[in-house]
Amino acid sequence: MAATKDIVARCEALFEDLNFESARAWKAAEDGRKVIGYLPVYVPREIIHAGGMLPLGVLGGGDRLEVIHGDAYYQSYICRIPRSTVELGVTKRLDFVDGMLFPSTCDVIRNLSGMWKLMFPEVYTRYVDVPQNFDDELGGAFFRQEMEELKEGLEGVAGRKITDDAIRESIAVYNENRRLVRELYAFRAKQPWKTPSAEVYLVVRAGMVLPIEEHNQLIRDYLAAADAEDRPMRDNCRIVLTGTFCEQPPLNLIKSLELAGCYVVDDDLLLITRWLLDDVPTEGDPLGNLARAFLHNSESTSAKYVDDEAEKGRYLVRAVKETGAEGVIFAAPSFCDPALLDRPMLQNELKANNIPYIAFKYAENSGQMQPIREQAGTFADSIKLWSAA
Amino acid sequence: MTITAGIDVGTGAVKAVLYEIVDGTAKRLAESLYRIRQRDPMQLAAEAYDTCLEKAGLTRDDVAYVATTGEGETIPFATGHFYSMTTHARGAIEMEPEARAVLDVGALHGRAIVIDERGKVLNYKMTSQCASGSGQFLENIARYLGIAQDEIGTLSQQADDPEKVSGICAVLAETDVINMVSRGITAPNILKGIHLSMAGRLVKLLKAIGAGNGSVVMVTGGLALDGGLVAALSEDAKEQNVEVIFRSDPDSPYAGAMGAAIWGAFRHEKLAKLGQLAMAS
Numbered sequence: 001m002a003a004t005k006d007i008v009a010r011c012e013a014l015f016e017d018l019n020f021e022s023a024r025a026w027k028a029a030e031d032g033r034k035v036i037g038y039l040p041v042y043v044p045r046e047i048i049h050a051g052g053m054l055p056l057g058v059l060g061g062g063d064r065l066e067v068i069h070g071d072a073y074y075q076s077y078i079c080r081i082p083r084s085t086v087e088l089g090v091t092k093r094l095d096f097v098d099g100m101l102f103p104s105t106c107d108v109i110r111n112l113s114g115m116w117k118l119m120f121p122e123v124y125t126r127y128v129d130v131p132q133n134f135d136d137e138l139g140g141a142f143f144r145q146e147m148e149e150l151k152e153g154l155e156g157v158a159g160r161k162i163t164d165d166a167i168r169e170s171i172a173v174y175n176e177n178r179r180l181v182r183e184l185y186a187f188r189a190k191q192p193w194k195t196p197s198a199e200v201y202l203v204v205r206a207g208m209v210l211p212i213e214e215h216n217q218l219i220r221d222y223l224a225a226a227d228a229e230d231r232p233m234r235d236n237c238r239i240v241l242t243g244t245f246c247e248q249p250p251l252n253l254i255k256s257l258e259l260a261g262c263y264v265v266d267d268d269l270l271l272i273t274r275w276l277l278d279d280v281p282t283e284g285d286p287l288g289n290l291a292r293a294f295l296h297n298s299e300s301t302s303a304k305y306v307d308d309e310a311e312k313g314r315y316l317v318r319a320v321k322e323t324g325a326e327g328v329i330f331a332a333p334s335f336c337d338p339a340l341l342d343r344p345m346l347q348n349e350l351k352a353n354n355i356p357y358i359a360f361k362y363a364e365n366s367g368q369m370q371p372i373r374e375q376a377g378t379f380a381d382s383i384k385l386w387s388a389a
Numbered sequence: 390m391t392i393t394a395g396i397d398v399g400t401g402a403v404k405a406v407l408y409e410i411v412d413g414t415a416k417r418l419a420e421s422l423y424r425i426r427q428r429d430p431m432q433l434a435a436e437a438y439d440t441c442l443e444k445a446g447l448t449r450d451d452v453a454y455v456a457t458t459g460e461g462e463t464i465p466f467a468t469g470h471f472y473s474m475t476t477h478a479r480g481a482i483e484m485e486p487e488a489r490a491v492l493d494v495g496a497l498h499g500r501a502i503v504i505d506e507r508g509k510v511l512n513y514k515m516t517s518q519c520a521s522g523s524g525q526f527l528e529n530i531a532r533y534l535g536i537a538q539d540e541i542g543t544l545s546q547q548a549d550d551p552e553k554v555s556g557i558c559a560v561l562a563e564t565d566v567i568n569m570v571s572r573g574i575t576a577p578n579i580l581k582g583i584h585l586s587m588a589g590r591l592v593k594l595l596k597a598i599g600a601g602n603g604s605v606v607m608v609t610g611g612l613a614l615d616g617g618l619v620a621a622l623s624e625d626a627k628e629q630n631v632e633v634i635f636r637s638d639p640d641s642p643y644a645g646a647m648g649a650a651i652w653g654a655f656r657h658e659k660l661a662k663l664g665q666l667a668m669a670s
Contacts, residue, residue: 235454235469235656259462261470377472378510384656385475386509 004199004225007218011202014209015251018065018088023056023209024096034157036124037094038101039085039109040246041303042275043128044290046174047151049212050166051158056097057208057272060084063250063365073115074108079335080363081247082112089119099124099157101150105246105303106337124157126150132305134295143291151287167286173212175279180219181207182274185266187223189323192263193233194226197241198255204270234263237383240325241267242316242346243332243339245303249362256369257329261380265323268301275299302342312342313349320355326383329376330359356383391657392418392447393454395650396438397476397643398430398461401496401524401611404646405437407445407452410654415483419444420643434464456653458645471652474502474510479651480644481607482508485636488607490600492591492635493644494618495610496524499587501594508648512598516590524612530566530583534576541580545617548581553589562586584621592625595633606633613641 014022027033034053038045045055061067061084069090070083088094100123102113113127129146131139151162181204188195203222207215241257245268257264280293300306300315316328328350332339343359350357358379360372390411397404402425407418421440423433438455442448449466457467458476473493481491482504491502500515516523531541552574554565562583569579600606612618614637622635640647 232465234467235660259470260472261462374472377470378474381472381475384469384471384659385652 036099046170049170197264247333260376328357393653395646397645454653456649476648479508479648494612542616545580551581588621588625609644
């Protein structure tokens with residue numbers, strides 16, 4: 001059995017590779033293979049997979065990419081992920097990508113789809129809209145049609161039809177991935193000292209670049225290795241990390257939280273892997289099933305439009321209760337509208353439930369962790385020493 | 390009876406203490422302090438801990454909770470870690486129950502903390518990244534002047550006409566000192582000038598967080614034993630109309646480690662009640 005350190009080392013190498021060599025190698029292994037990039041937060045990857053193509057998560061440039069060209073495209077009050085994504089594009093790091101999907105995360109990501117069309121006209125580029133109405137007849141029909149059009153566009157890239165049977169098979173494979181990620185998260189919530197959050201992040205992040213079948217095996221291997229290894233339990237408090245669903249925090253930030261005395265027992269990092277909460281049915285109309293899962297079986301995080309104001313923040317309270325967390329850390333990228341506009345409402349819900357929290361902002365290239373360690377460290381101390389429990 | 394250890398990895402030194410807690414009363418069994426020169430602080434932490442155990446005739450297995458503080462987050466045998474402000478506050482209360490503020494002056498920076506009678510941090514402010522006002526700066530100046538560190542306090546208190554140096558920037562302050570030496574200013578007057586400059590910055594921190602009204606300020610950290618600095622603090626507080634009483638203790642450098650060990654005992658008991666006892670490896 002592989003040790004966690006070997007599995008994590010492989011994941012870290014994938015994470016650090018800004019040239020996406022593993023995806024390039026996958027594409028080069030067989031003639032005619034195609035790669036479709038997507039930005040956070042949610043796209044139905046099953047349709048890409050059903051077309052025999054590789055879905056590739058493009059999550060910005062992190063803290064290792066110097067943004068030179070990207071800054072020229074955006075005002076100073078815009079977050080960093082679109083800048084570093086433009087940088088990845090203009091420096092030809094994404095020159096092997098045949099299509100790019102820009103989900104309906106915020107105006108910035110939506111507008112990036114238009115810019116991408118102008119900058120890379122040879123690349124299939126699509127803005128993937130999602131419903132803001134949760135009625136099957138309205139929002140459901142709209143999203144099904146949106147996915148139908150996406151499927152047709154992807155067929156053009158793949159050069160073949162994407163059949164309903166193929167989508168059903170892909171849904172089954174992604175259901176397995178969702179189950180495994182849920183299992184990994186449940187394992188961490190139970191024994192966080194055996195699965196450090198930075199490791200969990202790297203293992204899940206590997207799924208952004210690896211074929212899904214390979215990622216499923218990787219999670220199984222990691223879970224088995226983590227379970228078998230004996231790691232000392234630290235007297236840390238347990239927190240839920242929220243606001244991190246789009247621009248990803250630097251790996252050092254996640255490590256710093258744990259070093260400061262906080263076990264992360266739930267988070268909204270790489271939310272695409274847990275956007276749908278349960279298995280999507282593999283019988284019947286596959287696009288209809290995906291649409292219904294989005295409407296009725298996806299979490300009401302800040303990354304999703306929530307039409308019922310009373311529902312705001314309930315998921316966060318549920319996450320705290322289900323994982324036995326003792327507090328919440330709001331970490332949002334600077335200028336992230338979805339995370340920062342929701343924050344006061346979420347905090348009100350936490351206040352009403354007597355759940356302590358702290359809040360700070362970051363950028364994907366934040367380098368100075370001392371203030372974050374200080375805030376997280378004092379938060380951990382206040383929970384450990386002064387909470388009523 | 391519970392045995393706990395506190396390890397404070399500072400910028401200039403690693404401090405370790407060992408406590409025995411019986412019915413809520415803490416009794417110190419041993420302590421050790423290792424200066425960080427060019428050695429690995431993590432290795433020093435292990436050595437300081439083992440030295441304490443040896444002095445007390447105990448082994449690692451006897452210790453219920455190893456609490457780290459300062460830069461000790463990555464110590465592999467720790468049970469838990471506490472932020473340094475939390476531990477200095479608790480250590481200060483242990484040494485001086487009347488203390489309602491703490492002035493932690495270490496090698497890297499100074500920090501003023503307002504606390505309550507339980508050692509809970511109520512407010513704080515620390516010096517910025519500039520090194521002036523830190524122990525490291527004072528140590529550098531002493532080296533330029535050819536003075537041993539333990540002579541600094543005594544010499545400073547012999548000053549008759551101190552010359553203040555820049556309180557803004559360590560580089561400018563060092564230039565000031567070079568000029569003073571060439572002008573023939575005596576070492577006591579130079580040192581007292583530096584102490585007054587540092588005191589000016591530190592008292593401002595206390596003022597900013599609302600310390601005053603005759604409250605007792607416990608000075609902790611490595612510079613708490615510098616009598617020259619403590620005297621300068623009192624003088625400067627009077628000048629700035631900040632009504633506080635400064636106290637220092639021979640154990641002041643161990644405040645962080647002491648606080649860590651005592652909070653470790655508290656956590657050990659709490660976790661035992663909750664049935665979630667973390668085991669020190």
